Amino acid sequence: MQLNPLNPSFFNRNTVIVAQDLLGKCLVRTIGDQVVVGIITETEAYTGADDPASHSFKGKTPRTAALFGPVGHAYIYFIYGNHYCLNVVAREAAQSSGGVLIRAVEPLIGIEYMQANRGKKIARGQLTNGPGKVAQAFAIDKKLYGHCLYKKGELYLADYAASIEAIIASSRVGISSAQEKQYRFQVILKR
DNA sequence: CACCCGATTATCT
DNA sequence: GATAATCGGGTGT
Secondary structure (H helix, E strand, O other): OOOOEOOHHHHOOOHHHHHHHOOOOEEEEEEOOEEEEEEEEEEEEEOOOOOOOOOOOOOOOOOOHHHHOOOOEEEEEEEOOOEEEEEEEOOOOOOOOOEEEEEEEEEEEOHHHHHHHHOOOOOHHHHOOOHHHHHHHOOOOHHHOOOEOOOOOOEEEEOOOOOEEEEEEEOOOOOOOOOOOOOEEEEEEOO
């Protein structure tokens, strides 16, 4: 299998476009010899200054600094006391901040490792079908904050020739403002 | 420095 | 369906 990192310019585009384009791409995690790969199946775009639901809406803070930093890097935050969530910084030149939340992936390689990280025997379909679950299965925490995601390393995004049947847009989850924006994207893969 | 609450999930009933 | 778990950033005193 080819796991070539995405080009940095991939992330230097409109955040919403990048969120859609990331569907069907691969999330790759290497821990020593262990390799873990999943196909991205669900994302959400957070566009920044014009998006009240974005963490970066109210300006730059130490926590959200990565969203204003170089594109293609990781923005990781801790939520509800229990969970980490992984974002990719992505924006076009006109935006000051913006990122894409990786909400779900389909397990591809290293499934046993993911199950070990998640603790118990969990059905494949339930393994990484939420942002906190993805972070746990891929052993992602704040150590990877700001990590570069477009070159081979501990964590990166790779191109993948997934056959896409359809993309579904809907309202984002778990937010109270800007619910009218259809910035949540799910992919249906061909069998 | 105190208080509030969130881009969630597991585990009950 | 409802709720607990459980941390740290943001806001205002």
